[in-house]
Amino acid sequence: MHEPVHHYLDPFLDKIETRDKLTEDEKAALRALPQKLVRTAARSRIVEEGEKPTHACMVLEGIVYRSKIASTGRRQIISFHVPGDMVDLHTVLFKVADHTIETVRNAAVVLVPHKAILETAEEVPALGRAFWYDTLLDASIQREALLNIGRRDARSRTAHLFCELAVRLKRVGLVTNGSFELPITQTDIADALGVTPIHTNRVLAQFRKQGLITATGKSVTIHDWRALVAIGDFDATYLHLEGPSDLHL
Amino acid sequence: MHEPVHHYLDPFLDKIETRDKLTEDEKAALRALPQKLVRTAARSRIVEEGEKPTHACMVLEGIVYRSKIASTGRRQIISFHVPGDMVDLHTVLFKVADHTIETVRNAAVVLVPHKAILETAEEVPALGRAFWYDTLLDASIQREALLNIGRRDARSRTAHLFCELAVRLKRVGLVTNGSFELPITQTDIADALGVTPIHTNRVLAQFRKQGLITATGKSVTIHDWRALVAIGDFDATYLHLEGPSDLHL
DNA sequence: CGTTCGCTTGACGTCTCTCAATGCGGGTGG
DNA sequence: CCACCCGCATTGAGAGACGTCAAGCGAACG
Numbered sequence: 001m002h003e004p005v006h007h008y009l010d011p012f013l014d015k016i017e018t019r020d021k022l023t024e025d026e027k028a029a030l031r032a033l034p035q036k037l038v039r040t041a042a043r044s045r046i047v048e049e050g051e052k053p054t055h056a057c058m059v060l061e062g063i064v065y066r067s068k069i070a071s072t073g074r075r076q077i078i079s080f081h082v083p084g085d086m087v088d089l090h091t092v093l094f095k096v097a098d099h100t101i102e103t104v105r106n107a108a109v110v111l112v113p114h115k116a117i118l119e120t121a122e123e124v125p126a127l128g129r130a131f132w133y134d135t136l137l138d139a140s141i142q143r144e145a146l147l148n149i150g151r152r153d154a155r156s157r158t159a160h161l162f163c164e165l166a167v168r169l170k171r172v173g174l175v176t177n178g179s180f181e182l183p184i185t186q187t188d189i190a191d192a193l194g195v196t197p198i199h200t201n202r203v204l205a206q207f208r209k210q211g212l213i214t215a216t217g218k219s220v221t222i223h224d225w226r227a228l229v230a231i232g233d234f235d236a237t238y239l240h241l242e243g244p245s246d247l248h249l
Numbered sequence: 250m251h252e253p254v255h256h257y258l259d260p261f262l263d264k265i266e267t268r269d270k271l272t273e274d275e276k277a278a279l280r281a282l283p284q285k286l287v288r289t290a291a292r293s294r295i296v297e298e299g300e301k302p303t304h305a306c307m308v309l310e311g312i313v314y315r316s317k318i319a320s321t322g323r324r325q326i327i328s329f330h331v332p333g334d335m336v337d338l339h340t341v342l343f344k345v346a347d348h349t350i351e352t353v354r355n356a357a358v359v360l361v362p363h364k365a366i367l368e369t370a371e372e373v374p375a376l377g378r379a380f381w382y383d384t385l386l387d388a389s390i391q392r393e394a395l396l397n398i399g400r401r402d403a404r405s406r407t408a409h410l411f412c413e414l415a416v417r418l419k420r421v422g423l424v425t426n427g428s429f430e431l432p433i434t435q436t437d438i439a440d441a442l443g444v445t446p447i448h449t450n451r452v453l454a455q456f457r458k459q460g461l462i463t464a465t466g467k468s469v470t471i472h473d474w475r476a477l478v479a480i481g482d483f484d485a486t487y488l489h490l491e492g493p494s495d496l497h498l
Numbered sequence: 499c500g501t502t503c504g505c506t507t508g509a510c511g512t513c514t515c516t517c518a519a520t521g522c523g524g525g526t527g528g
Numbered sequence: 529c530c531a532c533c534c535g536c537a538t539t540g541a542g543a544g545a546c547g548t549c550a551a552g553c554g555a556a557c558g
Contacts, residue, residue, distance in 0.1 A: 050486075068392060071482045074400040078392050090389065093382045098389050098487040122374040129367070132381050133342045139388040140339065140347050142395060143317060143327050149399050150443030151323040154514075185536065194399030199514055201538060217536075233320045237299075238347040403546070434504065448546055450506060466504075 005031045008110040011084035012058050016130045029124045036111045040103050047101040053091045055111040059083050062107025068099045077192035079141060082168050089135050092117055105183040137240055144238045149194040157193045158203045159232030166222060167236055179221035254280050257359040260333035261307050265379045278373045285360045289352050296350040302340045304360040308332050311356025317348045326441035328390055331417050335383050341366055354432040386489055393487045398443040406442045407452045408481030416485055428470035
């Protein structure tokens with residue numbers, strides 16, 4: 001079997017390796033996965049709710065988000081994804097996608113067939129654990145989002161979201177001097193936080209006036225990290241940055 | 250290696266088998282996992298946020314929930330768990346638990362060491378997928394909860410929660426004539442839905458008056474399922490009851 | 499039989515939503 | 529190169545859902 005070897009998945013590899021060192025063989029197995037680089041336009045739908053996707057995808061460039069729609073038409077953004085994130089490993093074992101996946105701006109994603117992921121997970125246990133871990137981390141982020149929306153007011157929710165994105169983007173080297181690209185609209189932020197875009201606008205205006213952060217539709221600059229963390233009640237434990245349990249096999 | 254064989258994990262086995270048939274060997278491997286039956290009092294904490302658990306657990310009897318606390322002291326219940334659910338497979342790969350796990354009433358849970366779970370996942374791929382699947386399903390339920398809290402009003406949220414619990418409990422045979430045991434307080438419901446207990450009380454009173462459901466602190470009876478589904482905007486797709494992808498290896 | 503916890507109900511406050519209008523910047527076509 | 533347009537940000541005013549404070553009550557439990 002001679003699979004062509006790419007390095008598109010290296011960002012995911014890097015993410016894995018901060019928590020679990022891989023051998024050269026394991027890395028090679030990951031790189032040997034069949035994969036396809038796809039560049040998308042802004043607001044492209046990668047997976048639609050109700051579909052049966054055959055590929056999972058990793059974000060290479062840009063921001064991707066997942067969302068669900070209530071029957072009233074109101075949209076909830078479940079999570080944002082940054083480069084190096086495997087976005088829908090979830091559908092690997094499901095018949096239908098229970099949510100939609102979209103890009104905010106033009107982005108680059110790498111598609112990997114479900115079948116290959118399952119086979120590799122079985123043949124290379126370290127990679128199986130890596131895939132599993134990624135979905136567990138994802139779930140942990142969702143739990144924090146649940147706490148955020150359920151038990152914090154709009155101000156706090158907003159601050160928390162920016163804290164989280166800053167940390168996650170920093171991890172992949174996309175933050176310089178407290179500022180990072182974030183080409184999302186206030187409506188996106190509102191839909192992620194369970195509030196109206198109008199209210200989001202007022203919260204952001206207040207933050208700006210207080211010299212906390214500046215958010216244009218393109219980028220975000222954090223001026224007072226400590227204050228933002230305090231307002232957002234942000235504690236990065238749930239991001240499990242220190243890696244997995246030491247309990248290796 | 251002669252491990253003692255119990256049948257405590259059979260409820261989990263049943264849950265798996267509705268979506269993925271296992272061979273006798275695979276079943277035997279699951280049953281051979283080291284396990285310990287533990288009976289708990291009401292409001293017992295199984296895992297505390299910040300701890301490093303060494304065991305995962307499956308619910309055998311009773312209701313278990315997971316929660317997180319904001320720094321203001323406000324509690325968010327992340328999810329409820331019914332018999333047959335593996336509750337904290339999440340911590341298998343994490344250093345610290347990012348949430349607390351508690352029982353509502355006296356319950357029975359089965360503890361299984363993380364180490365054994367990881368080894369088995371590696372040696373028996375079908376079980377590895379089963380564990381993974383369970384955490385993916387859990388994440389799907391969390392996503393729906395996010396939509397529920399973020400984009401539905403209190404009335405709708407409440408109805409949705411009862412719909413979900415009814416379906417999940419029915420699946421394990423714990424619903425008779427539209428009624429099931431649910432020994433949780435209105436404060437618990439409120440904390441799961443991101444509202445105040447007082448408001449929950451008013452919503453429940455309204456439901457009762459309209460002849461929709463009757464909820465005492467002990468059990469719930471659904472009188473008008475169709476109406477409840479409509480109010481709760483409930484669509485069971487996200488519970489993936491039809492099992493996993495047909496894409497087997 | 500007292501104490502405690504949870505349910506219930508009322509009055510009032512407020513955070514956030516809805517409706518509505520204006521402004522602005524960037525893309526598009528002439 | 530300019531004019532038009534459309535999506536998005538912004539701002540105001542009024543409404544409503546839900547929160548807070550407070551008090552009474554019943555059942556379970558020691």
